[in-house]
Amino acid sequence: MQYLYDKQHYIDRYDLHTVEECLDAVKMFQNIYQKSLTSDELKDLPEEEKLRNVNLMLSRHLFVIKGIRYEKKQETIQKWMSEDKVQQDKQDFTPTPEGIYCPLCNSSMYFSITKHLDSTYDNPILRLMFLFKCSKCEKQQWVYDDGEIRVSKPDLCPKCRKELDVTGSRKGKVITTLYKCKYCSYSKKDILDLAKSDKEHKKWEEEQKKKRDEGKKLLEKYRTEFCLSDKEGKEHVETLEAMEVANVIHDEEMQKYDDPVYERVSKLKKTTIVDLEKLLIEPLEKANMSNSPLKNQKWDSTLSFLFLFKIAIPREEIESVFRN
Ligand SMILES: [Zn+2]
Numbered sequence: 534m535q536y537l538y539d540k541q542h543y544i545d546r547y548d549l550h551t552v553e554e555c556l557d558a559v560k561m562f563q564n565i566y567q568k569s570l571t572s573d574e575l576k577d578l579p580e581e582e583k584l585r586n587v588n589l590m591l592s593r594h595l596f597v598i599k600g601i602r603y604e605k606k607q608e609t610i611q612k613w614m615s616e617d618k619v620q621q622d623k624q625d626f627t628p629t630p631e632g633i634y635c636p637l638c639n640s641s642m643y644f645s646i647t648k649h650l651d652s653t654y655d656n657p658i659l660r661l662m663f664l665f666k667c668s669k670c671e672k673q674q675w676v677y678d679d680g681e682i683r684v685s686k687p688d689l690c691p692k693c694r695k696e697l698d699v700t701g702s703r704k705g706k707v708i709t710t711l712y713k714c715k716y717c718s719y720s721k722k723d724i725l726d727l728a729k730s731d732k733e734h735k736k737w738e739e740e741q742k743k744k745r746d747e748g749k750k751l752l753e754k755y756r757t758e759f760c761l762s763d764k765e766g767k768e769h770v771e772t773l774e775a776m777e778v779a780n781v782i783h784d785e786e787m788q789k790y791d792d793p794v795y796e797r798v799s800k801l802k803k804t805t806i807v808d809l810e811k812l813l814i815e816p817l818e819k820a821n822m823s824n825s826p827l828k829n830q831k832w833d834s835t836l837s838f839l840f841l842f843k844i845a846i847p848r849e850e851i852e853s854v855f856r857n
Pocket residue numbers: 635636637638639640667668669670671672
């Protein structure tokens with residue numbers, strides 16, 4: 534089985550998550566806009582003003598998602614690849630155990646071809662299992678790489694908790710298993726139709742292929758828009774960091790001044806963005822945005838307003854605010 538793939542495979546996987554996260558944000562803000570059209574509290578705000586504000590918030594939101602996703606990209610891909618490499622190496626380079634004897638007839642057992650990683654979640658140690666066959670009788674046996682025989686748990690009677698007798702028979706593609714208790718009257722019949730499970734597996738494979746194709750299409754369409762290049766990514770990360778610093782400095786500076794520009798600006802933010810955010814985003818976040826990337830940022834109104842200036846409001850508009 535293949536565990537480790539080439540690097541592009543992981544880049545695609547990561548970028549697809551980024552695209553999906555950004556598209557979710559777009560959808561969320563489309564909903565916010567729809568809600569704003571019928572909101573009582575916002576009935577005095579013109580429609581194009583609502584649209585403009587929602588767009589501002591969306592671009593701010595996307596800016597943060599894109600920056601955070603870029604920041605974590607290389608590290609995450611490295612982590613995925615090294616985890617998969619551990620599994621691949623374990624499978625490829627683990628020597629086959631030797632000197633295994635049949636627990637029924639004590640003849641030597643041989644390893645044929647089937648082996649796989651033991652991926653039970655309650656066992657943190659990664660182990661490889663080999664299927665051994667007895668050279669004399671029919672016995673098959675799973676053996677771990679350290680030579681330990683894998684003991685399968687006996688089926689217990691649900692009524693008296695004693696061990697059940699299990700017998701199996703096969704007719705064509707139908708396997709029947711009969712469970713019978715020697716101590717009480719309990720019995721159960723299991724019928725496994727391989728034709729049916731083949732069909733289910735095929736359906737599952739088709740669904741997987743469909744998912745992969747859809748993922749490919751999304752990447753083709755949106756990768757350049759949402760997944761940042763190194764140059765753009767560094768700029769985003771720097772801006773996000775600068776905002777943290779600017780937030781502190783801004784607070785300090787603003788306390789020193791008591792000028793009309795500041796008053797004008799603070800009035801602006803009070804009447805548009807912050808109102809809209811309070812009215813629409815908070816309830817929305819409560820409802821379904823518990824893992825919003827904004828949750829961990831310091832998004833007080835000062836930061837919001839600085840942010841808007843930096844990325845979303847056209848220069849002329851900022852100047853006009855300051856001129857008035
Ligand atoms: Zn044997």
